[in-house]
Structure formats: C-alpha cells, structure tokens
Amino acid sequence: MSRPYQLSVQTMKKAELVFVPMPGIGHLVSTVGVAKLLVDLNSNLFVTVLIIKPPYDPNLTAYVDSLIADTDSISTRIKFINLPQDETQQGIPLNKFITTIIQSQGPRIKEAVAKIVHFSSSVPDSPRLAGFVLDFFLTALVDLANEFGVASYVFYTSSAASLGFQFYMQALHDEQNVDIVKLKGSDAEFTIPSYFNPISAKFFPTIMFKPETSTIMHNVSRELRKVKGIMVNTFSELESHAVNSLTDGKYPAVYPVGPILNLKGASGVHQNSYIMKWLDEQPLSSVVFLCFGSMGSFGGDQAKEIARALEQSGHRFLWSLRRPSVEGMMLSPTDYENVAEVLPEGFLERTATIGKIIGWAPQVAILGHPAIGGFVSHCGWNSTLESIWFGVPMATWPLYAEQQLNAFQMVMELGLGVEITWTYETMEIVSAENIERGIRCLMEQDSDVRNRAKEMSKQSRKALMEGRSSHSMLCRFINDVIDNMP
Numbered sequence: 001m002s003r004p005y006q007l008s009v010q011t012m013k014k015a016e017l018v019f020v021p022m023p024g025i026g027h028l029v030s031t032v033g034v035a036k037l038l039v040d041l042n043s044n045l046f047v048t049v050l051i052i053k054p055p056y057d058p059n060l061t062a063y064v065d066s067l068i069a070d071t072d073s074i075s076t077r078i079k080f081i082n083l084p085q086d087e088t089q090q091g092i093p094l095n096k097f098i099t100t101i102i103q104s105q106g107p108r109i110k111e112a113v114a115k116i117v118h119f120s121s122s123v124p125d126s127p128r129l130a131g132f133v134l135d136f137f138l139t140a141l142v143d144l145a146n147e148f149g150v151a152s153y154v155f156y157t158s159s160a161a162s163l164g165f166q167f168y169m170q171a172l173h174d175e176q177n178v179d180i181v182k183l184k185g186s187d188a189e190f191t192i193p194s195y196f197n198p199i200s201a202k203f204f205p206t207i208m209f210k211p212e213t214s215t216i217m218h219n220v221s222r223e224l225r226k227v228k229g230i231m232v233n234t235f236s237e238l239e240s241h242a243v244n245s246l247t248d249g250k251y252p253a254v255y256p257v258g259p260i261l262n263l264k265g266a267s268g269v270h271q272n273s274y275i276m277k278w279l280d281e282q283p284l285s286s287v288v289f290l291c292f293g294s295m296g297s298f299g300g301d302q303a304k305e306i307a308r309a310l311e312q313s314g315h316r317f318l319w320s321l322r323r324p325s326v327e328g329m330m331l332s333p334t335d336y337e338n339v340a341e342v343l344p345e346g347f348l349e350r351t352a353t354i355g356k357i358i359g360w361a362p363q364v365a366i367l368g369h370p371a372i373g374g375f376v377s378h379c380g381w382n383s384t385l386e387s388i389w390f391g392v393p394m395a396t397w398p399l400y401a402e403q404q405l406n407a408f409q410m411v412m413e414l415g416l417g418v419e420i421t422w423t424y425e426t427m428e429i430v431s432a433e434n435i436e437r438g439i440r441c442l443m444e445q446d447s448d449v450r451n452r453a454k455e456m457s458k459q460s461r462k463a464l465m466e467g468r469s470s471h472s473m474l475c476r477f478i479n480d481v482i483d484n485m486p
C-alpha cells in the first residue's frame with residue numbers, strides 16, 4: 001500500500017469549494033457524501049452545493065430535501081443553495097437534458113458564485129473560493145471556473161473503468177476518426193486500457209450509438225481532460241487495473257475516494273418499517289431483491305415475465321416494481337396504483353407468503369438485511385457499490401447509460417455478479433426462463449461469486465478508514481486543492 005497522505009500545513013487557509021451535481025439521485029447521493037467527507041477531514045474547508053432541482057420530479061425533490069436536512073445537522077460548513085427551478089417545463093427530453101441545464105442554470109450558477117466571491121472579499125476571515133467540483137456531465141462549466149480564476153475538478157459518480165471508457169471513446173473519435181455511431185450492432189472488439197478484457201461494441205452504452213448523445217459524450221470528455229483533478233467514487237482495491245490505466249500522465253490527476261454511500265438511505269421519502277418487519281421474518285440469505293435504480297421501470301409485458309420467473313424459481317423475493325413515465329423524458333417512474341393489473345392472474349395470492357412487491361425501496365436498509373441473498377440490479381454505480389458494501393452478489397440487468405459496462409465489469413472482470421441480460425434498450429422482452437436461470441444461479445449458496453462478494457465487502461469497508469487507500473486520496477485531494485489556489 002502507498003504511503004498515506006497527510007494534510008499539509010497549508011490547509012490552514014480557509015478554502016471554499018463549489019459543488020455542482022447533476023439533478024439525479026444517482027449523482028446527488030455520492031456528491032453530497034463526498035462533500036461531507038471533505039469538510040469532516042479539514043476544518044478550514046467549506047463547501048457550497050448548488051442544487052439544480054429538475055423542473056418536475058416530486059420523488060427527487062423529496063429525496064434532495066431529506067438529504068439536505070440530514071447534512072445540515074452534520075456540519076455548518078456545508079451550505080446548500082437551491083437554484084431557481086424552471087416551473088414551466090414538465091420534464092426535459094433526454095437528448096436535450098444537459099444542454100438545457102447548462103443554458104438555463106449557467107447564469108444562475110454564475111450569480112450564486114459571484115455572491116460567494118463578494119462575501120469572501122467583504123467579510124474578514126471568510127473562506128476564499130478555491131475551485132469548482134463539477135458533475136462529469138456539467139464539464140461545460142469549466143469556462144465559468146476559468147472566469148472566476150479558479151481550478152475545476154470533477155466528482156465522477158461512476159467507475160474508474162467507465163471513466164477510462166469515456167476517454168477512450170473520445171480519443172477513438174477525435175484522433176482515429178472512428179464514427180462510433182456506426183459501430184451499432186457490431187461485434188468488433190476493442191482493447192480499452194481500463195478493462196482487463198477486450199470489450200465488444202455490443203457492451204457499449206447505447207447513448208454512444210445515437211448521433212446527438214454521442215456528440216454530447218465526446219464534448220463532455222474533451223472538457224473532462226481540462227480539469228485539474230477527478231475524484232472517482234471507487235476504491236483502488238476494487239479497480240486497481242482501471243485506476244492504474246488512468247495514471248499514465250495523459251489525464252488529469254485521478255483520486256479514487258470511494259465507496260461513498262449514503263448508508264442512511266433516503267429515509268425521508270417513504271415509510272418502510274413494514275418491509276423491514278417482513279424481512280425480519282425471513283430466513284438468512286433467502287430473499288432475492290429486485291430493484292432498478294431511480295429511473296428503472298417495466299411495463300406490463302416484462303413485469304409478467306419477471307413474475308413468472310420468480311414464481312418458477314421458488315425463491316422468496318422483494319421486488320421494487322415501478323411504472324414507466326413518459327418515454328424519452330427525464331422523469332422518474334411512479335408506483336403502480338394497482339399492481340395486480342400488470343401481473344399474471346392470481347400471482348399475488350399464490351406468492352403472498354414468500355414475496356412482496358413494493359414501489360420505491362429503502363434499498364440500503366434492504367441490502368444490509370441478513371435475509372437478503374441476492375440482488376437483481378440495473379447496475380447503476382451506486383447500487384453496485386452498495387451491493388459490494390453489503391457483500392450481496394448481483395444478477396445484472398442493465399437498462400441504460402453506462403450500466404452495460406458496469407454489468408460487464410461485475411460479471412466478466414471481477415466475478416461479483418452473474419448475468420441475466422446484457423442489454424435492455426433494444427426493448428426485447430427478457431423471457432421468464434432467462435430471468436429464472438439468472439436468479440437460480442444468483443441464489444446458489446456458497447458459490448464463488450457469493451464468496452468473492454463477501455471478500456470484496458471487507459475491502460470496501462476498509463478503504464475509507466484513516467490511512468487507507470481512499471482516505472489517503474481524499475487528503476491528497478484537499479492538499480492539491482489548496483496548492484492550486486490562486
């Protein structure tokens with residue numbers, strides 16, 4: 001293990017970082033988490049988090065409010081500023097999401113930061129602006145940081161391997177003139193330094209195959225190269241290969257600082273005691289938990305196949321099933337009002353003693369319950385880290401974004417999961433037989449995957465302890481921020 005970094009004497013300067021996370025639960029949870037860790041580590045560090053609430057998303061709004069309420073009680077050195085919302089829009093089309101946010105919120109972010117700078121120059125002993133910590137989707141704001149004469153950093157909410165993938169794709173496009181969009185449907189394999197194994201184009205996120213979103217990703221990656229440093233929500237013990245591939249001098253400094261999780265979960269959103277009570281009554285490692293992130297949902301045809309698979313497998317289950325919102329819009333799914341309508345006839349009655357269907361899940365509490373034996377997941381990076389933390393093996397069912405890459409990594413590279421399907425965006429229904437096969441494999445007791453998951457859980461719990469890998473990286477990040485201050 002490398003020598004732990006200590007905080008330098010220079011950290012005596014009072015410094016303020018402005019965080020700008022994306023409006024999405026999957027991004028906010030860990031971004032607010034890393035902000036908390038940073039201020040905990042250094043009493044001269046201050047953080048302001050600029051919160052962009054999406055135009056219309058009550059679930060997210062409730063979640064953000066509970067996150068803020070929890071954090072407020074922890075430190076007075078973290079401030080949240082809710083940026084004004086665009087009330088007129090009822091959701092934003094996916095392909096316009098980032099540009100719309102930059103256009104509408106850019107001037108508001110500038111105004112908020114100008115106030116911080118003004119305060120700092122007029123109030124003695126107040127912290128000085130030290131830099132921006134941006135979401136990787138918002139790297140277009142690097143220019144704004146330059147206007148304020150401070151450095152930009154990124155907090156990368158996904159894996160180091162997928163960060164490497166992003167850089168690789170952009171270089172392939174810009175330096176070797178490869179039109180990534182044309183790779184759609186191809187089996188061509190690529191040796192991407194952040195992965196051990198060559199990856200076939202069929203594992204590439206489908207956003208890479210659509211002209212508008214592919215262009216957005218290349219723009220984002222170009223800007224990402226310009227920042228001073230990238231904190232990544234991972235830990236060296238999990239992704240040593242990927243982390244090493246990013247430290248060859250071609251990229252900004254990379255700091256693996258995770259796993260950053262909100263172990264309290266989104267307690268403010270929904271009542272959940274009846275779920276925990278039910279789990280208390282189930283045998284050890286006997287329940288398969290199915291949950292597909294903040295945006296995952298299934299229509300009736302797919303829900304029926306999942307239900308059949310669960311029934312045929314005979315395993316106990318806890319299934320977070322949610323209804324799709326308007327297709328192509330960045331809106332959260334909602335709970336089914338009458339879930340029986342989309343399930344096979346009699347399913348609820350037949351499985352009443354062995355299973356439960358819920359809406360939004362208290363996921364962290366569930367994964368931490370000893371009755372849970374396996375997790376069928378969309379492989380969002382937070383869910384992946386949560387599952388690793390609790391040593392629960394995963395069955396992978398990626399839906400969108402970089403989730404296919406995460407699934408590839410969990411199954412093919414790290415042996416921490418088994419596959420159900422590699423992709424869902426083709427909108428082909430995954431059959432009950434395939435789902436059942438995956439669930440049976442997942443729930444095997446004493447399998448290699450289960451044993452590896454338990455081992456990685458131990459490593460993940462050590463990474464942020466004092467002097468260990470991620471703790472050291474956080475200290476190093478703070479030192480570098482102070483050194484880079486104007």
Ligand SMILES: O=c1ccn([C@@H]2O[C@H](COP(=O)(O)OP(=O)(O)O[C@H]3O[C@H](CO)[C@@H](O)[C@H](O)[C@H]3O)[C@@H](O)[C@H]2O)c(=O)[nH]1
Nearest residue numbers: 026027157158293294360361363364380381382383401402
């Ligand atoms: O019913 C639910 C559903 C989700 N969660 C929590 O919400 C978070 C979801 O995060 P994640 O698993 O990463 O999924 P997404 O919400 O889909 O996250 C987005 O952001 C991630 C981080 O960048 C990406 O890896 C994903 O692909 C992207 O969809 C996790 O903390 C879950 O515990 C719940 O508590 N209950």
